[in-house]
Amino acid sequence: MGAEDVKFRYPLDDIRTKTDIVELISTYVSIKRSGKSLKALCPFHTEKTPSFIVNEDLQRWRCYGCGEYGDVFTFLMKIENITFSEAVQELAKRAGITIQRSPAEGKWENDREKLLHINNAAASYFSQALLAAPHAMAYLHKRGVSQESIVKYSLGYAPEDWRALAGYLTSKRIDLRDAEKAGLVIKSDKGSGYYDRFRNRIIFPIQDVTGKNIAFGGRAIGDEQPKYLNSPESPAFAKNKTLYGLNHARKSIAQEDRAIIVEGYLDALTAQCAGFSNTVATMGTALTPEHVNLLSRYTHTAVIAFDSDSAGMSATLRSAPMFEQAGFDVRVLCMPPGNDPDSLLREGKASEFTRLVTEAMPVVEYRLKLLQDSSDLKSDQGKVEMLKKASAILADVASAVERDRYIRGLAQYHPNFSGGATRAEEQIRRDVDNQVTARGRASSRSPQMPRETAKPDAVKSRPSALTLAERCLLKAMIMDPIWGPKVIAELPPEQFATSQGITLASAIANRLAAEKGMAWNDLAEDLAGTEAADLLSELSIADSGPDITAQAVEDCLKRLKIHWKRQRLKDLAARVEQGEIRSSDEEFAEYWRLVQELHNTV
Ligand SMILES: [Zn+2]
Incomplete structure (x- = not known):
């Protein structure tokens, strides 16, 4: 769908005008007025001094710390982790604007709405059934789940009956063919009836980040197999994109800049209730790259706290590389043998768990430990x-x-x-x-890829903080003549992060050296036919935003310098290892200086 389609079908300008950006952002962070600008602590990265600026006149926001920026739609998308169209619909609803939908989209939306409606009916049935099932209640209390948690997580019970829910849904005039699509009932092999999927199980409603009941997880009370049973995939539920408990945990994850990942619903629930509110669960399924992507909206630090059994260990070893590839600092929490987070916390060992989280080890150390243990x-x-x-x-x-x-x-x-x-x-x-x-x-038999094309998808789908910092510097140099000489003096063009950035920075440096002006058109002429032409036009149409501050330029410079030093150290280290650089060479001195300088940040 092109941007024009979106504009055509959604009254974006109307919604934007009727949405108060300050009011919207204030519901998430506290905004303070400083002079003529509105500042807040950025909700998208951890910081102590506010670099998140809201511009009321332009109805836009920008963070000079992490480089994120946008309007009311992008703000809601990022903070609620929802899609563009969900953000548009939510803001339209709040502004009292009706949206016309295309037939195909309308059908999908209706299907999903219908399933969510059925799930809500089922959730209320399950929670009533729990009140009428003393043995299920006793089970939860025995597992240390408080009455408060039962309410907070809308826990329920599916009776040991083949048609309990089916009968209830029918009484609510819900078509069982739709309930089948929601995964709540299964068509019987014999005859035309339907029977309940979940029987004699504790029910954990699975909610999306906005708290909608998109699916259910059922945990066996006795020794029935499987121990965990989830709703199947449906228009409302994509298993590989859902983490249990994220709706409750996302704020803490962003605030603490760290997520704890556990295996089961009960682990997540117990951990959250014991004060580890930044915990989410994979629901007994394998962790996927989509899960990692979802978490990366809130943090880039993960602690894997899977069970101490062999299945848990191998799940840990499979999951860790996904986090590493996504640029996470990932640590492994070593559970004492025979424990999972739930059992440990239920024994009242919250301080023990805190210690384990703090001492969680890098993946290599974990692999070495497993090796030594065996x-x-x-x-x-x-x-x-x-x-x-x-x-x-x-x-x-x-x-x-x-x-x-x-x-x-x-x-x-x-x-x-x-x-x-x-x-x-x-x-x-x-x-x-x-x-x-x-x-x-x-x-070395495979040809080397230039570094900026190594991860084309990642760069395309979401510009990294690094490329945003690069763009910020380039734009600062073009827009305001005071920045050019300072930036180039500290960061020569070849030290920029992407090849487009290097080309544009060189063009800017050339104009500075020749004491020529920095008009967009002149630069465009200089860059005609080069790969940086696209970057230049992108920069020229991107939002004008509030003034570029000295602090923002400093932060971006720092980020790019560190990046360049790390790359340089990597290159030098490889050449030292291959014997290309000797200890008497000048480059060895540079290598050694970088090792010492970056020792704590590598
Ligand atoms: Zn930020």
Whole structure:
């Protein structure tokens, strides 16, 4: 759907005019007036001094810390994690504006509305049924679920009966064919009837981020299998995009800038009630890239707290790389054997859980720990085998500094350790280096991708904070002559983050050096036919926003400089490892300076 279609069908301008941006944003963050501008702490990144500016006249907002910006629609999309059309509809509803829908969209919307309506009826049936089922109530109380939580999470019970819900829905004049689409009843093989999907189970309504009942999870009370049963996929429910408890947790996740991810509904519920309000559950299903994407709206720090059993461990090892690929700082919480978050917290060990969250370890450390736990470290042969596998794990670590830290920890297991820690470390290091070299050879056979095209999808779907910072600097230099010389002095054009950015920054630097003006048209002429022409026109039509502040320029410069230094260190480290740079070279001095400078931030 093109932007023109959207404009044509949705009265966007009308909705925008009738929405008070200050009032909308104030429901989420507190806005303070400072001079003629309205400032707030940005809800999209963690900060102590406000860099989130609301411009009443333009009906726009922008954060000079993380680079996010937009209007009322994008604000609601980001903060509620909803789609553009959901944001438009929500704001239209609030402004009392009716939207005409296309037939296809109307049908989808009607289907979804219908299922949500049926789910609401089912939810109220399940919660009534819980009140009439002492054994289910007793089960919940035994699991430490308070009366307050039962209400907060709208918990319910599905009776041990084949047609309890089906009968109720029929009495409410709901067509069971629709209830089947919602996944609540199943068509019987014999005859024409329908029977209930959930029987003798505690019911956890699964809600989307706006709190709508999109599906149900049923947990067996006894030993029935499966232990967890979820509604099937429907127009209302996409399993791989839903995290249980996110509607309650999202604010804390954004505030604490960290999400705790557990396996089951009860784990999430118990953790949230015990004060870990930033906890969500994968609902017993595997974590997907969509889940990670969903969480990335609120934070880039994740703590995986899966069960301590082998299924939990392998789920952890499968999930962690997805977070790493999405740029998360991901840690693994090591649950004591035989525990899950629910059991631990139910024993009243909230402080123990806090300690485990704080001590959650990087993925490499977790892999090494699993390896050591499963190795026979009493025999020399066991130690040697463990070290061999450990070098393979360490070969995955990109930073040489970090690799060295692990090697120092492993040296005590080396058979030659008694001959001195240094010798043992050197031998392990050689093994790791051999693994790295072997992999380097394997990977250098495939052609190298330029870095800015390495992740085209990620860049297209949502500009990263880095590219936003780059754009902010470029725009500052074009719009205001005071910034050009300062920015170029601190960040030469070749140190910009993308190849388009490098080209545009070079053009700006050339005009500065020649003491020429910085008009959009002149720049466009300079860049005609280059890849940066698109970037320039994009910058020229992007919102004008409030004034570019010195603080914003500083922050963006800092972000780009760190990025460049990290890239530079990576390149140098690779060349040092391959023996291209010797310790007497000037580049080695630069390498060493960067290692020390970035030591704590790599
Ligand atoms: Zn921000």
